[in-house]
Amino acid sequence: MSVASSDTAVRTGRITRTFLYLVLLLFALFYLLPFGVMLVNSVKPLEEITGGNMLALPQTLTLQPWFEAWATAQIGVEPTGLHPYFWNSIKMVVPAVAISTILGALNGYVLTKWRFKYDTLIFGFMLFACFIPFQIVLIPMARMLGLSGLAGSTAGLVLVHVIFGLGFTTLYFKNYYQVFPTELIRAAQIDGAGFFRIFQRILLPSSGPIIVVSVIWQFTNIWNDFLFGASFADLDSQPMTVALNNLVQSSTGVKQYNVHFAGAILAALPTLIVYIVAGRYFVRGLMAGSVKG
Amino acid sequence: MTMQITDPAVRRTARARPDYRTQLQNWIPKLVLSPSLALILVFVYGFIFFTVYLSFTDSRLLPTFGWVGFENYEKLFRLRHWDIAVTNLVIFSGLYIVLCTAIGLMLAIFLDQKIRGESVLRPIFLYPMALSFIVTGTAWKWFLDPGIGLEHTMHLWGWESFSFDWIKNRDFAIYTVVLAAVWQSSGFVMAMFLAGLRGIDNEMLKAAQMDGASNWQLYRRIIIPQLRPAFLSAFVILSHLAIKSYDLVVALTGGGPGRATEVPATFMYSYTFTRNQMGIGASSAVIMLLTIVAIMVPYLYSELREKK
Known part of the structure; x- marks a missing residue:
């Protein structure tokens, strides 16, 4: 672990470093998950969401939801999209x-x-x-x-x-x-x-x-x-x-x-x-x- | 009309010949500042005064000016609805501030250990801060929905007994607001602590280490005490965000189930604009303001005084 180079005062051992990386990666997952899952599910057809697993990758890729959200979805009373x-x-x-x-x-x-x-x-x-x-x-x-x-x-x-x-x-x-x-x-x-x-x-x-x-x-x-x-x-x-x-x-x-x-x-x-x-x-x-x- | 910037010599000549140009030059800075000052005086302080006044009147659908003294406040404090809102705010802000600070500090200290890939991790921790609370609410609302989100997924994976229905549960729904809010803000706190850590003098740490201090002692005795300004800023920013929190509750739970996640901000909005109890709405806003004043005024006072 030469990364912990001589110019820092705080030095950490191999086990500690493994632990640090583990915690950091877990938190990265925590921050990425809700938004990432939302991103993946935005290109799925609706049946795949309601019937399936949110963590699964889309079987059919569709940009239809994006198009609908932008141009045709019902907002209030108007079907104008966003x-x-x-x-x-x-x-x-x-x-x-x-x-x-x-x-x-x-x-x-x-x-x-x-x-x-x-x-x-x-x-x-x-x-x-x-x-x-x-x-x-x-x-x-x-x-x-x-x-x-x-x-x-x-x-x-x-x-x-x-x-x-x-x-x-x-x-x-x-x-x-x-x-x-x-x-x-x-x-x-x-x-x-x-x-x-x-x-x-x-x-x-x-x-x-x-x-x-x-x-x-x-x-x-x-x-x-x-x-x-x-x-x-x-x-x-x-x-x-x-x-x-x-x-x-x-x-x-x-x-x-x-x-x-x-x-x-x-x-x-x-x-x-x-x-x-x-x-x-x-x-x-x-x-x-x-x-x- | 003394300007610090003006050289004494120049000032003396200016005084000797108070011609039109010099006088104008002296007034320009104040003229430039005055539109901003006027906007803030009227729209912030004037409006605060107006709302405080309304809180002592019998206003319902529209502002009216029949004086009722402290009646609105007495009614407010007797409302169970307000009780719930205040209790929720205490739970929410307490957990939110403590968890964001703890997670932010931990991540900052960990990232400060010459971590490979820091430049990848940092933006990942920080990006939720760029999102609107409405977006955050939309994402988490669905993620936590037992019928379709995490619980459903765990069931599909064969963990049939897995149960996570906090968002539908009166007793636990407020903690889902905490979860989503911590998700959104903890990375920002991390960035503040990281900046503080990077500013600490390494030589002092090395000296302490020569004397046989362990890592734990370094952090507890030397590093963390030096982060005091970052702790203070984090506390002020987080507590002010907590008291203002409105969007997240609207998007995530809508104050429900029932009134289980109502907070003062949603209370004020519904009493003022949908229940036509403007006097009570105004008095709740005044209580919110007083809470902020209690936190911000000492902070601003110390900050501005030191900076002189």
Whole structure:
């Protein structure tokens, strides 16, 4: 076991290592199983699921459930499949992520490089806003959206998601800009550069990693949100999670398990892809953002 | 109007000639921050105030403003339904926090032993976090369904006496919510601990080892105490997720069987929007908020104060 090389202090023997691998593999199985089984069963015909073994591989491979989930399945009263809701989610997520990230970047810049009296207190208030149980704002939010004509619209959902994402995006950018050398900014200021020019020319070019973190975090949270979608959206703006829940919970007719699974995977796909592509940066950035030391 | 960034010399000239441009420059940062601040003041703190006020009124289907004092709270605390919700939250959050922390710490320590294939295992542990609770609920609901999921499969494999019907059982259904929630979040906790472990100075450990410390002692005396910030962050994040948990219960059990897995979040929703008891719904939301305040305010206070 030369892997336990000399540069680590903690050394482990052969038996211990076998045990470690065993436990790690068992947990890998635990994490893979429910989703993996769902994936396998989404390409089986329905009889094979209801009559057969969920852990068995499909005898007949079919993409029909995927097609149905996307295009023809009954969601609520309409046989539209999930695809309109997929686009609803996209129309909601893209502006909400963009706006909250831009505002977060500007806020982080102000709170680290243009500090003023009580700025930490203001930041504390912004940060606490992310942690409140959303039930506390549901009633007035529903009233406000109704009165302003935003109820049931994508714009209303974008507004809600921007508000409750701001604290997190501000936190990420604040922590990131905190360690950025202030001398550079001071020098630029003496050269006559203004607030926005300094941001655009000096901070923004080196903000790549933290933009990735903010975008992934916001994208995952907003795409996966259910409570606000269920409370404030109507048919034209319902996001994917709400539609999926309607599909899965519908009590009429035979339960089309394979279609449900295909739908669930469709709903999970965008965030999964983001994780697979950029997850590494996310975890690294998140650690810098939320865990000190 | 003092900006930390401004060089004293520059500031002095600015004061001597308070021309239009400099004044504007001084106000820009505050102007930039103000839309966010206004949004949060109105939509978070204003709305909290509104809900707190509603909890003292006779609101039913719509907000009304007849003052009833603490009546809603008295009713709330007498409701068996609320009792169940609170008990479930205590069971759920307790087990969820402890199990996620224990599993997360264990996996992180194990992965930190120069494991081959760490780069394959890590994303496997972490990916459930990318999923929506609705997706997680859909997967587990079916996996745990005795008629078609795990129990059924075990029977087909010839283990006829195998029984796992927790999701249909009033006394055990809440533990299936714990199971699915731990599945979803423990990998995330693992990532937090792993980052903490990677930040620990190896030289100190080597020195302790020279003095004859065993692996167990290394972890118990030196490594785990140094993970304190990660423990704290994990606790805060997990407890806030637990109190907010709504989607998973809706997708996995729908609060059932009966009311067996009702939690405060589902209670608030059903009392406010389907049972037309908005006053009671609002008072339950206030109790949820107070719980979060008790956890978050000391945490944020210490975090922000140290960072200065």
